[in-house]
């Protein structure tokens with residue numbers, strides 16, 4: 001066994017079919033789609049196909065917009081700035097409701113908006129690790145609330161939030177609803193129609209597409225103020241020459257993601273369960289979040305007496321890539337915000353290790369990981385001062 005990649009919530013391998021589909025757009029079909037000559041116009045059918053695949057993947061309607069962005073971080077920022085300039089700035093409504101466990105690409109722009117005077121309510125998660133419709137409702141005064149932003153799936157725990165229930169509530173109260181679906185696409189069905197989201201963010205590299213391209217769904221009629229100003233691309237809603245290979249690749253990746261949902265639900269879940277059962281069979285371990293509330297690929301485990309960082313290094317020495325949580329905050333030694341929000345920080349301080357699988361994970365890889373993990377836990381606990 002050479003290397004095992006179990007950090008698919010950080011990023012995924014590009015599907016070879018995606019790479020193949022992107023290839024012609026570097027040296028053959030390289031025109032600017034906005035050019036009037038044939039080099040430009042010959043890209044159009046491919047962009048239309050990619051658009052169709054993306055709309056079909058999230059069940060968007062033809063009249064809705066899907067902006068092609070550079071990543072989910074851009075999409076999230078674009079939503080908050082748009083809501084700020086279209087609704088909050090003139091103080092019609094000044095509140096945004098979110099959770100304490102969002103990705104930094106949600107939390108940090110919201111902290112920035114707080115400095116501009118916006119009231120941001122960070123809901124803590126309940127003992128299941130999610131927020132419920134009732135918890136949102138408590139703060140959802142329609143006269144004050146400009147936006148509710150709740151992630152579809154948490155990147156660290158893999159817990160699925162009740163997006164549809166919250167979407168219905170927001171619709172009833174006539175409050176805009178955004179969901180960061182970066183960790184949901186390719187793992188569970190994502191349907192913007194059924195869930196009443198007004199804005200939805202996603203990123204291709206989390207579902208076997210290329211890095212540097214993402215999407216922002218905007219429901220028809222939803223206010224939107226551009227984040228990027230410049231040329232007239234995307235109807236003036238997102239200026240800048242489009243990343244053609246990335247867009248084409250994201251289209252194929254989206255289609256493959258949807259076609260493989262059943263595989264995720266059965267085969268990936270089975271491998272995840274095997275690894276999870278093995279972890280739980282080790283003394284003094286814990287997995288965060290009920291299995292039935294999680295996407296099929298994620299395990300956030302804690303091994304009492306072992307620092308998450310120590311475990312990651314030990315696994316890495318044996319060729320296994322796991323993570324202490326979000327790759328975007330892995331350089332900080334701050335306590336895991338999910339543990340803090342779930343009120344289990346004192347018990348589990350710094351011991352979280354995330355294993356995230358994909359449709360490329362094999363049973364041999366899981367068997368090897370289980371073997372290494374058992375040895376690793378024994379070795380690290382034998383030298384631990386807290387076990």
Ligand code: PMP
Pocket residue numbers: 009010071072073074103105151153154155180182183203205214326327328
């Ligand atoms: N939201 C969530 C839930 C994520 O997991 C990530 C990536 N870790 C992002 C947003 C940001 O994605 P990107 O780095 O592609 O902008």
